[in-house]
Every structure is written in C-alpha cells, then in structure tokens.
Amino acid sequence: MNIKKRLLLSNTITVVVPFVITIIAAFLFIFISSTIFNKDVSYGNFKKFVFIKTQLSDTSNIVRNQTSGDMQNKKYQQYLRQRLSTINGEIIILKNSTIIFTSKDLNKIDIEKCLVEGNARSEKRLVEIDTISYMVEVTPIRFIDGNVGNVILIAPVFKYSSILEEFIIFIVAIFLISFIAVNIYMSYLLSKRIIKPLSLLSTAVGEISKGELSLEIIEVGDQEIKNLCADFEKMRIQLKDSIRLKKKYDENRTMLVSSISHDLKTPITSIKGYVNGILDGVANTPEKVDRYLKTIYSKSEQMDIMINDLLLYSKLDLSQLPFNFEKTDIIDYFKYCIHESAPELEKSNIEICLENNLDGLKYIMIDRERLMRVILNIIDNSSKYMDKAQGKITILLRETNSSIIIEIRDNGSGIDENDVNKIFDRFYRADIARSEANGSGLGLAIAKQIVEGHSGTIWAVSHENEGTSILMSFGKILNKGVL
Ligand SMILES: Nc1ncnc2c1ncn2[C@@H]1O[C@H](COP(=O)(O)OP(=O)(O)O)[C@@H](O)[C@H]1O
Ligand SMILES: [Mg+2]
Structure with missing residues (x-):
C-alpha cells in the first residue's frame, strides 16, 4: 500500500469507526433502558418535554412583563390558567409567603420545594409531588403596595424525561472515548508502518555514513518507503563497488610500483x-x-x-580494455595460430600440430587479437620450458554440450604438482624459470584475465616429466548466441 492510500484509509477509519460505535452504543442504550429499566427514550417524549419547557418559560416571560396589578386580577389569573391548560399546567401566586391564587392544592412543603427548585440554577427544575414529576418555573414579582411575591408555574412531565439528557451525555462520551481510542490506535498503526521503517532506514544510513557498507538495507513498509530503501540499497552497492574499485586501483598501483622496482x-x-x-x-x-x-x-x-x-x-x-568479440571459426583460427608460430618453433626443433575432435564447423565469440596473445604465450611457455631434444606441441580441440575445450599440450619439463594452480598468479615463476628463462612472470596471469574476459576458464594439468597441458573452455554458439 502507498502512504497516500494509507493516510486516506486511516483518516476515514478515525472518523467512521467512532460514529459506528456511537450508533451501536445508542441502540444498546435505548434497548437496555427500555427493556431492563423501562425508561423510554423516544423522540415523542423528547418533543413533549421540550414543548412543556417552552410553554412554561413563555408563560413565565408573559408574567414577568405584566404589571403587578394584573396578578391580583381574577380574569388574568384565569387567562394564565387557560394558557397552561394545554400542558395541564398549574399556577400558584404567592404574595410574600401567602398564597393569593392557586389552581392546585399544594401543601407548604411542596410550595417550598417548588421555590427551591425553581430558583435553582439547574436545567432540569423538576419536583416530585404525589409521585408525579413536575417541571417548575418560578417568576419573582413585585406588587403595587411594595410587597414581593412569586408566580410558580408547574406542569407534569413524563417521569423519566430526564433520561434523554443522560442519553445525550452517554453518546457524546462514547463518541469522544471511541474517537480518542481509534485515533491512538490508528496513530500507532501508522507509526508502525511508516515511522518504524523510516527509523530502520535512518539507522542503516547512519551505519553507511560510518563506513559500514556490508549491511543490506531491507525493503520494508509502504511502497514509497520501499522505493526509498531500494534507492538507498542501490546507493550502498554503488558506494561499496566504488570503494572496492578504489582499493583495487590502490593495490594495482602498489603492485606496479613494487614490481617495477623489484623486477x-x-x-x-x-x-x-x-x-x-x-x-x-x-x-x-x-x-x-x-x-x-x-x-x-x-x-x-x-x-x-x-x-x-x-x-x-x-x-x-582494472577492466579498462574493451574486448572486440567476433564470431570465429575455431579450426581456421587455430590453423592460423599454428601458421604464425611454426617457423619460430622449428628453429628450436619443436613440432606443432592440430588435433581436431570437433563435430563439424564450430564457432566461438572471441577477441581474435587478445586470444592470439594468450595462445602465443602458452606456446611460448611450452617452447621456453621444453627440455626434450624433439619438442612436440599439440593443440587438441574437443567439445561438450555447451562448450568448446582447447588443450595445448607439450612434452616439456612439466610443472610440479603443487605449483600447477599457482602458475596463473601474477609474478609466479618456478625456480628454474626465474633463474634461466626470460619473461615477466605475468604471461599466464594476463592469459587468465583475457580468458575470463571471454567468460571462459583456463586451467593447467601437469603430466610431470612428460609435459604440461593448458586447457581453456569457451561457450559454444548454438545458432543464435553464446551458450
Ligand atoms: N609449458 C610449461 N611447462 C613448464 N612450466 C611452465 C609452462 N608454462 C608455464 N610454466 C610455469 O609457469 C610460470 C608462469 O608462466 P608465465 O606466467 O607465462 O610467466 P613466464 O613465462 O614469464 O615465466 C613459468 O615461470 C613456469 O614456471
Ligand atoms: Mg610466459
């Protein structure tokens, strides 16, 4: 997944899930309160509750705006009673603490309760009179004669209307809690998916900056971070390669300097x-x-x-020399090599011949000039290290399913069994060679580089006193290309 999608998904979940939880919790609340506690949280009740409340406060406002003379007016008292009849409301008018008008018989304690609740700051303003819940509205008034009084307006309300408020508090709380919880969880997930891989990457980059280049940067996290990791990994490999190359350059320079000064x-x-x-x-x-x-x-x-x-x-x-590969007929090529070296070999009484065991015409991809150098060097070695009066060099050509094997065999001194693998090392020369024959000790090391540049292999087999074989194998061309 990419970061854009993940952020979109995470934000959607953060908003949608708390809503879903709240809706489920609301249904559960309604179900539990109506079936277990028998409290009805219906919209009808809510509407009724609000209607009673507005009627009471409207009436209270009318009372507040009237002159105090009206309060003692029977007609006005009846008008107020009439007004409250839609909500079965009652009216009690007090002058000082004396009731001067009441539409309902209330005892002193109930009136006191109404006054206390009505003057309270609470939003509910509910009193219970004879097991019925009443909503109370108390309006203070002043009479013409200077006395103060109160108009108490009460109206019966469904007993459990207050559950609506609990319901609202409950769903708001559930929404907030689930919102915070989902937020924390989504942030944790995001950090796991984005911040953790980034911190891993930052550790790896820290290691690189310290010069530790062997630790692979693993691709983890979202697509963008994976791409970033891949880029860093590429950079690490390139850096490692360039350092390796630099080391090789340095070694090469040191080798050149030391061998020039020594040899x-x-x-x-x-x-x-x-x-x-x-x-x-x-x-x-x-x-x-x-x-x-x-x-x-x-x-x-x-x-x-x-x-x-x-x-x-x-x-x-240092891989500075490009190879110029050409499709070459092997038999022709080796005939030419023999033709080139035969006159020189004849002088040393060495006979050279070609033994072809190939099945028909065979081609290989070679850099003719470079490979010629290799072959002439091998032939030159055979001639240099020849200890028989009648020398013989045979070039044997044979094949396997996928490659062509070239063996250049001589009947010379042979190589000590322990030294066979060393002769391709630079500057390796057997003791006799060192003291007697001309050469740099680099001939076979160069041959190895060139053969490997052809994706081929070169090795030697010693026949002890009976001679040496240097073998090379190259990929065959089968119709379309190199195998
Ligand atoms: N045909 C061979 N017979 C015997 N020894 C050989 C033959 N070819 C190579 N060697 C040994 O391998 C060594 C390395 O050969 P090379 O790299 O060509 O260096 P150089 O010819 O300058 O000595 C030679 O010094 C010699 O000791
Ligand atoms: Mg040589």
Missing part, C-alpha cells in the same frame, strides 16, 4: 654493469664490446617486455 632492478643492474665495463675499458676488444652491447640490448628488450606486460595486466585488472 626491473635486475636487468637495470646488469645493464649498468655492462655499460660500466665498456666505459672502464674492461671490454678491451671489439668482440667483447660487441658481446656487452648485445647483452645490454637483450636486457633492455626484456625490460621492454616486462613493462608492456605490466601495463597490459594492470589495464586488464
């Missing part, structure tokens, strides 16, 4: 040594100078390779 130091030291040799005249024959210069050249070349590898690895690591 480039060795060739630089030897270049310096050879240059010094030439400058100091240690290389005293043209042949020696030539040998020194050739060594300097090869060391510089090694440095060049290392720097290029480092830069490439660093760019791949």
